[in-house]
Amino acid sequence: MQSFGRADILLPKNVDFSKWAVIACDQFTSDPAYWQRVRETAGSAPSALNLILPEAELGAPNEKEHIAEINRTMVQYLQNGVFETYRNCYIYVERTLVNGTIRKGLIGAVDLEQYDYHPGAKSDIRATERTVEERIPPRMRVREGASIELPHILLLCDDHEKVLIEPVEAEKAKLKPLYSFDLMEDGGHIEGWLVDGEIADAFDARLEAYAKTAYKKYEDLAGAPMTFAVGDGNHSLATAKACYEAKKKADPNAVHSAARYALVELENLHDDAQVFEPIHRVICKTDAPKLLAALKASACADTGFEVRWQMGSECGTVSLDPGQGELAVAVLQNFLDAYLKENAGEIDYIHDDDALLELAKQPDSIGFLLPSMEKSQLFRGVIADGALPRKTFSMGHAREKRYYLEAREIR
Secondary structure: OOOEEOEEEEEEOOOOHHHHOEEOOOOOOOOHHHHHHHHHHHOOOOOHHHHOOOHHHOOOOOHHHHHHHHHHHHHHHHHOOOEEEEEEEEEEEEEEOOOOOEEEEEEEEEEHHHEEOOOOOOOOEEEOEOOOHHHHHHHHHHHOOOOEEOOOOEEEEOOOOOOOOHHHHHOHHHOEEEEEEEOOOOOOEEEEEEEOHHHHHHHHHHHHHHHHHHHHHHOOOOOOOOOEEEEEOHHHHHHHHHHHHHHHHHOHHHHHOHHHEEEEEEEEOOOOOOOEEEOEEEEEOOOHHHHHHHHHHHOEEEEEEEEEEEEOOEEEEEEEOHHHOOOHHHHHHHHHHHHHHHOOOEEEEEOOHHHHHHHHOOOOOEEEEOOOOOHHHHHHHHHHHOOEOOOOEEEOOHHHOOEEOOEEEOO
C-alpha cells in the first residue's frame, strides 16, 4: 500500500453510538468532572470509554490494573460480537462542529514504515510539532497489550485543488450510511459512510497521482518534501510507531503484521472548516526590558514577521527575521528557548488575545501576540525547518477534537 490506504475497520453494532463515542484521551486532563460525566453518560453500555485510558488518569495508583481491565474488555468485545468488520475499505466522515461548519475526513490506515516523528525526518509522513519523547512510554504501557486501537489522530494533506476527499463527498449519495448521531458533551454531530468498491478504487487512483506530483509545490525549499503531516494526535501515532519498532526488533516478521499500520482520519488542510488558531507567548518572572532588547538584537530584521509585544503599559511591534525560519512562531520560540536557558523567566502559552494582554500587563512580564498561521505555511514550515516548535497552533477547541469511534485489530 501507499503511506495511506484502506483498512479492515471495526464498528460497534447494535449500540447506542452517543454512549459509545468519547473524546480524545488527551483532552480535559485538568477537568476530572468532565470524565466523570462521561462515565455517567456511558453507564453500563458498551463504550469506547472502556477501551481507553484518559490522560487525566495516567499515573494513578491503579493504572496497572486499569490497563489490564482495558485489555480484557477489548478481548471481550471482540469475542462477544460487539464489532462488525468492514474489510478493505475507508469510511467517509462528516463532523458538524458546534459553530455549524462541517469538517470532512476519510478513515484509513497509515504505514508506520513511512512515518517518522524525529527532528530532521525525511519520511513521507511527519509530525507537525516536536514530539516530547518522555510522553511516549506511558502511552506504550496502554498499547503494548492492546488487541485493538481506537484512533483520534488527524492526518493532513496539503490539497489546494481538493482532488482527494472532496470527490468522495460528491459521491456520498451512492455510499452506504453507517452512523449518524450527536456526540456527547456538546461535541456536535457526526455521520459516516462506507467507502469501498469503485469509489474506493477511484480514490486510490487519485491518491497515487497526487503523491507523485505533491512534491512540486515545495521545490523551492531545501528540505525533503512530504505527502502527509500529523495535525493532531502525534504522540498517539508516535506511540504506535514505538510499539511497532519494538515488535520488529524482537521479531523481524512483525514487518508483515497488523502492528505495522495505524488507523487515522485524513483531512484536507484547505477544508473550509479547518481553522488554525495562534497560540501566544507570555513570559513572567523575567527582566522584560532585557528580554525585549535581546530579541531585537538577535532575532529581528528591518522587515519580516510583524509581532506585537505588550510589557506592562507599554506596547509595540518587532519584525522577526524571516531568514531564521518560515514561521514567526518558530523564530520567536527558538529565541525564547535559548534565552530562557541562560536567564530567569517562565513561559506560558495562551490562546485568547485578551487574556494574553492582561497577563503581559503584570509586573516583570512580557507577552507576544502572534499572527494566525496561513494554512499554506504549515507544510512549508515543516519541510524547511523540521517539526515546528511546541504550541505552534491549535486545530480548533477541545470539544472539536476527534472522538473515538472506529477501531482496528492490531494483534
